[in-house]
Amino acid sequence: MTEDRSFLFLLGSARAGGNTEMLARRAAKELPRRVKQRWIRTSELPLAPFVDRKHDGEDFVPPAGNERALFDATMAATDLVIASPVYWYSVSASVKLYFDHWAAWLDQPELRFKEQMRGKTLWGVSALAEQPEQAEPLIGTLRKTAGYLGMHWGGQLLGNGSRPGDVLLDEDALKAAETFFAGADLVRA
Numbered sequence: 001m002t003e004d005r006s007f008l009f010l011l012g013s014a015r016a017g018g019n020t021e022m023l024a025r026r027a028a029k030e031l032p033r034r035v036k037q038r039w040i041r042t043s044e045l046p047l048a049p050f051v052d053r054k055h056d057g058e059d060f061v062p063p064a065g066n067e068r069a070l071f072d073a074t075m076a077a078t079d080l081v082i083a084s085p086v087y088w089y090s091v092s093a094s095v096k097l098y099f100d101h102w103a104a105w106l107d108q109p110e111l112r113f114k115e116q117m118r119g120k121t122l123w124g125v126s127a128l129a130e131q132p133e134q135a136e137p138l139i140g141t142l143r144k145t146a147g148y149l150g151m152h153w154g155g156q157l158l159g160n161g162s163r164p165g166d167v168l169l170d171e172d173a174l175k176a177a178e179t180f181f182a183g184a185d186l187v188r189a
């Protein structure tokens, strides 16, 4: 039996149509048509501030509203693409908040979050204005998060730019985008 892959692109920029999104869309163009794509802007499904309830003796509140929508979209995907600009060397605040909510999902056994995350693939796509080295903490965050959840690490696509559209002048990034997802074995046995 084979199962086609389903990609969730999480757009974490604090603006629409920026360099990260352009680069992610360029890479996604190469995905075969049978591979499902879902695109979500974190700004369109804002999450409540994260509250750490792990040790307060209260019951966890199961995800509802935007949090539920993000949970369901995450569960439905085989591949999660974190398309976050580099903000202060790391992921944007809205992406970090999404990851913080994972901590609560992990603590609710009935959600079976960890079991369902295992075996999915995590990818990163990011634009940044300065040198690529500035993305090292971001890449480390994504790689370690993938490892913690037993996910595969797909890799990181980086592009340079400040103003929206700058990344379209980064020829190396555009070339890398063409084959970024090509390494994935896009049908699972």
Ligand SMILES: Cc1cc2nc3c(=O)[nH]c(=O)nc-3n(C[C@H](O)[C@H](O)[C@H](O)COP(=O)(O)O)c2cc1C
Residues within 6 Å of the ligand: 013, 014, 015, 017, 018, 019, 020, 021, 085, 086, 087, 088, 089, 090, 127, 128, 129, 130, 131, 134, 160, 161, 162, 163, 164
């Ligand atoms: C809050 C903030 C923090 C940033 N931090 C960095 C940084 O640490 N390193 C860097 O190279 N660029 C940094 N930048 C520049 C952005 O990465 C760059 O403008 C990028 O193109 C934004 O992506 P977007 O067009 O997808 O929104 C920062 C921009 C903002 C708004």
